[in-house]
Amino acid sequence: MNVFMIALVLLGISVAIAMIRVLLGPTIPDRIVGLDTINTLVIAGMLLFGAAQKMIIYIDVAIVYALLSYITTLFIAKYLQGGEL
Amino acid sequence: MIWEIIYICLGIGIFFNLLASIGLIRFPDVYTRLHAGTKCTTFGGIFISLAVIIYGLWKWYDGDDAMISLSIHAFFAMLAILLTNPTGAHAIARAAHMSGVKPAKAVVDELEEVKND
């Protein structure tokens, strides 16, 4: 089996643990921390899958996520800190 | 030889990512969780990207021309993670503090003191 795929599945377990935080998190910031972690993990997962399949063009998706996941965080943070958008 | 380097990089990356998740569960409040969630995932993500970059460079060296593109794109992903993750953590921490989440077990909170003045 391809080593990258094994790494991907291990990352999946990591995502599972992070999702418990999204589920439990008593406050909204806790949940965003979980979301942020899952974001990075998914980016890593995308890189791994692209390498595992040797598909060069797939890596673009990871870049998109790496660039855009930040905006979600910012939006919710902006909501939490109050004031108008 | 190169496979071993990739294994090590992947191992470190996976280890720290798992550690980040466990840290998220174990720590008591947002700020400490952010320590785990930011530092470890960034570090782990960098190592996983490094594994992919090394893999790409190796294949490129072996004669598959287009594989360099894999490395460059993975490098961009890594750069983006490196730039955005700490900023996101900063934004969350600030928002959390402004929305009134107190650091648990804190011995000192100078920001709260400033706000109260």
Next chain:
Amino acid sequence: MLRTTGGYWDPVLWIIAFIVIAIVAYIIRAMGRGDYSGKGEQTKPYISGVEEPEKEMVHIRAGNIYWGFMESMKGYYSTMMKIHTGLVNDYISWFVGISALLFIFIFLVEVI
């Protein structure tokens, strides 16, 4: 001329018949007394000595029309009003319910 399964329907014939009847009606009307002016006492309403109500009161408002019909079908209307809740969730559940019924219907027909 529109041919239906049982016969036909022609509006031109109908209009001709209508015109003929109208002419007949006019003729009958013309046979009446010519000196009737319509301005006598009999045209005024007489409600057993009570004053004639104001013009705007005479006009029957829409809410009162067919009051009897509604009253006699009270049971039906109360059910209908109960169904028309105006709740969006209900609208969607009706869709789900009807699809479920149709599912059962279309699969049962196969069985029978």
Next chain:
Amino acid sequence: MMALVASTVVCFVLWLLLTFNGKAWGNDEIIAGIIFSIIGGAITAKLVEKDYKPMSALRWLMFIAYLPRFFYEMAKANFDVAYRVITGKINPGIVKLKPGLKNNLSVTILANSITLTPGTLTVDVDEEKNLYIHWINVKDKFFEEDDEKCRCRYICSTFPDWARRLGE
């Protein structure tokens, strides 16, 4: 104008890197790259506040010199977190720091570095560019110190100097 040229050049370099696929670029890629870099540069120059200077080559060199040090601190930070995750020993608090930086870029570099280095996390930045830092392991010695420089050293070693060199 300066901002337009700078952002166009940055965009063009990024375009070239993105479209590189192991062989030299074709003419079509270069032409499309120039056109789109100019458009992208114009949009950037129009929409973004121009409060950061185009970095000179020296700064880039310094940045490269900064990386190993930064990387070392980051690795240390991770082992630190690992230690705390496993043992659960924490003693957190939020402290104020006056690094005395002037512009936004240097503050950004410092804040991000602090976030990624051992035991610290930037929580807020106020108008005078003072940082509020969540410190996972507050030491009492920190409060006994009066000198700001020394206080900084406890938390972020020499990073303020690096940030000043890189950003100002």
Next chain:
Amino acid sequence: MRWVAFVVFAAFLLFAAYELHPFGEPDDSRMDDYIISNAQNETAANNAVTSVVFDYRGYDTLGEATVLFTAIAGALVVLRRVKK
């Protein structure tokens, strides 16, 4: 009552999933095979998905662009400030 309808609905949808072809083995792929084999010749594009989106089913994309345009015009209409 709602729950009964919901459960029946759910049962039939799950039945649909049960009846489908096994995952990863489409029953029939005449149209897609034709597109994969001929996309490069007919539309001169490497990406078969893009050639489907903009060439074979370009009309759908026109419709899709119209949907977006409509929704944005609609949002502008709904949120415009009207004198009371």
Next chain:
Amino acid sequence: MFEIALILLSAFMIASSIIAVWFKDLLASTIALAVMSLILSLYFYMLHAPDVAIAEAGVGACITTALLVIAIKNTERMEEVEE
């Protein structure tokens, strides 16, 4: 491995969608929806549909959350408790 990954992802998607529906706090629902969209994008990616994955990334990661947060900002955050 591929199958295990798909099963994991399916479980995550169902879990996050249930979370999104279950929470009373709409902001938390939004976050759960963002997680679902993220996992969905990875799902598309692993089913070899990178085009769709990019679209879902661009939309789900940014636009959907932005719209929902703005809507919550202009209305109210908590779902009213059912009596």
Next chain:
Amino acid sequence: MIYSIPFYTVIILILVGMYAMIFRRNLIKMAIGLTIVESAVNLFLVTLGYREGGVAPIYTNLPSGIKIPEGMVLPVPQALTLTSIVIGVAILALMLSLSIMIYRHYGTLDSKKVRRLKE
């Protein structure tokens, strides 16, 4: 190997979304439910197009040894999904702007209170 787990996932997601739309009364929660159903249908389209061991139908820098056309996933469902995603965003934007206006006029998002129009 896995018989059809993705299909069941899709159905369960649709049901979760429908549950939100039938039993939840908050309008924004209903919009979230609609988004979930939308995502489920998108996922369904893509899973229909998956072919065992196939790669994306893009010829740029393919790894060697891919058979054409058996070694590629079906492109049409992906195109349909793209269209469907755009439509989903459009509907979400319109729906949320409508709920903002509803909140402005009614002061609530509870669908039980938002029913001036009935009978």
Next chain:
Amino acid sequence: MNTDWLLQHSPALIIALPLLAAFLMPVVDRISRKARNVFAIIVLIVEEILVLFLAYDVFGGNPHIYTMGAANPLTTVPAQAAVPIRIVLEVDAMGIFMAMISATVCLAAGIYSLAFIEEEKGKGKYYTLLLLILVGMLGMELTGDMFNLFVFLEVLTIACTALIAYRSNTGDAVEGAFKFLIISSIAALFVLFAIALLYAQYDLLNMAALASAIQYSNLDKIALVLLVAAFAMKCGSVPMHFWTPDAYSVAPASITAILVAASQASLYALFRVCFSLYGVTLNLSTIGGALIIFGLLSMFVGVTMALPQKDIKRLMAYHAISQTGYMLLGVGVGLYLLAKPEFSTYGIKAMEGGIFHIINHAMYKGLLFLTSGAIFYRLKTRNLNEMGGLGHSMKWTAIFFIIGALAIAGIPPFNGFASKLLIYEAAYKVSPILSIIAMLVSILTLASFVKVFHSAFMGPKIYDVEEVPKSMLAGMAVLTFVIILFGLFPGWVVGNIVHPAAQALADQAAYIQAVIGG
């Protein structure tokens, strides 16, 4: 630029022209108000002419096929492939019949809106969205591709939603729009799900190719149920009709007239699915029975709910439901009888009745909504209790209202009678009870319109108002003209327009032949 060339490309042009105009509208809107109005009306008129031009050719007996983006638009199946690959526009008599309705109603509503929609911020957007509704309807009616149908359904839905909420300064309008949107998007999502189920089995999206391949497996049945339920909800058939009065009553009157045509586009899609897509391979009487039940319920519940209404537009909206019931009854009876070969002539007659009723209903219900809009324009209220005595001052409106009301109640010699007669006779073959209920509903319809007429136009003069502006009267006059025309020459209309449409719908083999075989 010869006629043949124009005729060949007109299916694509019919949809491209309003689309182009809609995209141009924000630019034209910047020039001046007058330019925008003139532009909109000219586009609508040209559209009407194009549709009639194409209709003349199609009713002459040759359905048009147009393949988007092919080297030769007339070849649907490429040389190496066995099935159609590209999107095919399939213009047969039924499709162009619906397109005529849409174009006419949009033209009337466009003229009417010149004065009716107050000059405020957003009238440019209003015309943009009106043109987009037209695009959506025409796209649904002319396409021969399942997914394309879905896309245009969404265009129609979103444009309608935006226009229902056009008066967003009232809470009612927004509420009605929200209900409409959520219902429509649910319906559309399940349509998409059903399309995916069909695609999964046959790897086809073209309707004709699907029709020739369909095997009526269990999945097909599920897809059929979802399609029928979704489209029945979109066209406002009874157990799922609740959104109809909400949406119809709050929209501006000109939009309500278009909404009637829009829900008929959904009705068209329902018929297309039942007849052309599933066709003879399925036990026609099954789904025909379901349609008859839907129709009966719609007729009865619609009209009885209309009687106690106090809001004039809600009342008319319930009547729209009840009239939709007639169409469903007519076509359902047709579907039911066509499955039995010995009754097939009755089946065709019933379908003619149902289809003739579609165009009649669009015309007179559109007219009635426009008159209610005229009342609203002057009185600023929709409540019947506050009206009265308008007949003294608004004579033309009153006359138009009478014509519309008599037509909807099926009083000879107006067009409503002709189509209802066809339905009564054919429904009698299935069961006499159906005819009796249909006639009863007709009487109740008359009764409720007498109520409206009495409370709005009769009685002493209460309000001192003037007649509405000329352009509004012109919009109403267009529809009145069509009603009287159809009322006077029903035989010609049925023979030359409705019968080919019914035939095109019933004859699945010819449909498949036209797309794949030709």
Next chain:
Amino acid sequence: MTPVVRTIAALIFPFIIIFSFYVIMHGHLTPGGGFQGGAIGASAIVMLIVAYGARNVKKKAKEESLSIFESIGGLVFVIVGIIGFVAASSFLYNFLVGEPLFGTIPPFGSNPGILNSGGILPILNIAVGMKVIGGLASVVLVMALAGGDEE
């Protein structure tokens, strides 16, 4: 937001924009296309909205001009379609295949990708990209401004 967030937003803004152009322009070679690139580009503007505030963004990019931009995208799409049957055979016909501009037909099978290919696809990609950037950015901008007080 704080200067830190603003600086990082300003730093990665050109990156997102140029990446969006890359995705739009290479739509016929790599995964992506008009819609995806447009969504990314709109996200860049959304990021500016969240980092700098909607009002500041509105001063530089009005929503009216954004929607005109969007209309132009739609117009280009329809006009390309109409040219298809005026100049060639049918609506949306790919009339540029074999022409010097965008007309190179790539070799069958795996190849490194030629930008100058795809017929009308790159033009339509750009049109849809313009449309999506303008549309999504303007809708987010309008909704973000909707909550504000009357001007």
